[in-house]
Amino acid sequence: MAESPDSVLFVPVSGPGGSGEYYRCLAIARALRAHRPGLVIHFLVNRHARLERDARFHYHELNDSPTRDRLAAREYIEQLRPALVLFDSAGRMMHFRAARAVGARVAWLSDRPNKRRKAFRWRMLPLLDLHLMAAPGEAAPRLSFLHRFKQRCFPGLKTVFFSGIAPPADASRRQALCDALGLPDSDYLLFAPGGGGYERGGRPVPEIMLEAAAISATETGLPAIMLMGPQYKGAVESHETVRVVKSLPTEDLSQLLGGARLAVIGAGSMMTTQTLSLGVPAVLVPAGGDDQPPRINDFSRRGLVSAAPMEAGPMAEAAIALARDADRRAAQQAAVRDAGIRNDVELVAAGLLELLSAEC
Known part of the structure; x- marks a missing residue:
């Protein structure tokens, strides 16, 4: 027994x-x-x-x-x-x-x-x-x-x-977390690869995303936070433009996602569904396994997300375009609701x- x-x-x-x-x-x-x-x-x-x-x-x-x-x-x-x-x-x-x-x-x-x-x-x-x-x-x-x-x-x-x-979002918890991180309680850019343990062209994926986050923050004037991921093995701990955090508990990640204007995220299954189920407009990037490119192609084709390659310049361009286009963000959110994506x-x-x- x-x-x-x-x-x-x-x-x-x-x-x-x-x-x-x-x-x-x-x-x-x-x-x-x-x-x-x-x-x-x-x-x-x-x-x-x-x-x-x-x-x-x-x-x-x-x-x-x-x-x-x-x-x-x-x-x-x-x-x-x-x-x-x-x-x-x-x-x-x-x-x-x-x-x-x-x-x-x-x-x-x-x-x-x-x-x-x-x-x-x-x-x-x-x-x-x-x-x-x-x-x-x-x-x-x-x-x-x-x-x-x-x-x-x-x-x-x-x-x-x-x-x-995904863990549920909680506005009061988000306020306390944003205060602790030195962020406003809403309308910021969030960058997160997921685990953060992969590399592209010999560079850790989180460091490429951090470069994109810096460009995006400078061009939009919005605060940006970069979550490097629990599997990140590099040495970067801070940045002059972007708030850098090694990793957060999944419950705290939900709180931060809930206040973001948009999120640029690795297209892993967990990260993608966590973000979209909270109604957050997203740019998906291939930050990990072989399952991610097909998911990016499918979701972007259906208007659920924007897509970008794992390159700092194009990634930043996609984030900046989405941040500046309220109609596109609203269209993504509507498409996500129509597709039945939920927590x-x-x-x-x-x-x-x-x-x-x-x-x-």
């Missing part, structure tokens, strides 16, 4: 380059704890990833992402014996079977097509209780005919589409709490 009906294990992808899956799971974990304060929450994380850690949760370190450090991940599942395991884009069949063997309910979160297809493999289907599928920018997402057929063969499997996962952290938390209640 599982450890207790009040124990949840999160198994997200994590690494030195990017950690969007981890921060998505962190937002979900905090929402779960808000509803069930006594819930015991564990994370499996890559020891080499620089991650924000919540002191209320328990962290267990691996030498690599769970999918690669597979034996250690399985051992933790067997030792912790959680009531529920959420795998976010990580894990192998041995992990899902180990979770089943200790009596845990199993949830899988997919944020791209290949991850969704993985959950609908015949050998995977009987191991899952809940499949959470990211569908940002899809107003009425549906399963394919084949996936609907497969799901009917496993009536115990529930599928849920969600748009974005679904409560929806996802409710689905997981339902699994825990069923376990009880």
